[in-house]
Amino acid sequence: MSSYETLFKRKSMRKFDKSLSVSEKELADLNAFFEKCVPLLPDIATDFRIVKREQTDCRWGEYALLFFSEKKEGYLENIGYMGEQLDLYLAEHNLGACWYGMASCKEKASEGMDFVIVMSFGKSREEDFRSDRGEFSRKDLSKTLEGEASGALLGALEDARFAPSACNSQPWHVTAREGSLTVSRHSDSPLAKVVKKIPNYFNRIDMGIYLCFLEAALTAHGVSFDRTLPYEKGGKDVTYRLD
Numbered sequence: 001m002s003s004y005e006t007l008f009k010r011k012s013m014r015k016f017d018k019s020l021s022v023s024e025k026e027l028a029d030l031n032a033f034f035e036k037c038v039p040l041l042p043d044i045a046t047d048f049r050i051v052k053r054e055q056t057d058c059r060w061g062e063y064a065l066l067f068f069s070e071k072k073e074g075y076l077e078n079i080g081y082m083g084e085q086l087d088l089y090l091a092e093h094n095l096g097a098c099w100y101g102m103a104s105c106k107e108k109a110s111e112g113m114d115f116v117i118v119m120s121f122g123k124s125r126e127e128d129f130r131s132d133r134g135e136f137s138r139k140d141l142s143k144t145l146e147g148e149a150s151g152a153l154l155g156a157l158e159d160a161r162f163a164p165s166a167c168n169s170q171p172w173h174v175t176a177r178e179g180s181l182t183v184s185r186h187s188d189s190p191l192a193k194v195v196k197k198i199p200n201y202f203n204r205i206d207m208g209i210y211l212c213f214l215e216a217a218l219t220a221h222g223v224s225f226d227r228t229l230p231y232e233k234g235g236k237d238v239t240y241r242l243d
């Protein structure tokens, strides 16, 4: 996992200095990092491929990371969870990335898998990233939290808010009860009327992204947890038992 500070450094990078480029070593290290990505659902086969941006219809970045997956319950959340680890890894190494739901690619999917989404990336400078939490545009915690949270748990929930999401829709809703958290998905973005894939496609990826942020934040704040996933039973609420 990337360092805690990277949660507040990352941003969707859409502008690149053309004089900078990603080195062969950075590409090799990124490929090696794929192997270390922790899945949410280990039984779902996934594949990642790096191609030049020109092989896709992405409008920015030097390269595009293509995500493929077997289509099983929870596969979109799983790609969000794994892809966000890559997004954070890229930011940590001054490689600016952007989840790119509107982009498609000509690459054929691996056998038994479907193309899911693209993330564009390219070389950036440290100063291109965020250096202040005030640079984020996010909902106040009070809009997405029900119940009482204090101390380390409150700190973690404040941090997890900074997770990226499609059209910044932030579809997560957290209910805090004594010793537990329930994370559910509320797809209420007004943009869903224009971008039809928001509620049932992108917001599922967003949930995986949020779980990646939440778990990194809980760990950083010293809150240990035990997670239960609902997808195999057709549910959508993720529960955490907190110690």
Ligand SMILES: Cc1cc2nc3c(=O)[nH]c(=O)nc-3n(C[C@H](O)[C@H](O)[C@H](O)COP(=O)(O)O)c2cc1C
Residues within 6 Å of the ligand: 010, 011, 012, 013, 098, 099, 100, 101, 102, 103, 163, 164, 165, 166, 167, 168, 202, 205, 206, 209
């Ligand atoms: C699943 C997903 C799909 C996205 N698709 C696009 C896209 O097609 N085009 C784009 O410019 N940004 C896209 N974004 C980036 C979001 O707009 C961005 O994450 C959000 O506005 C928050 O800003 P930040 O990432 O800079 O913190 C996407 C983000 C996610 C998580």
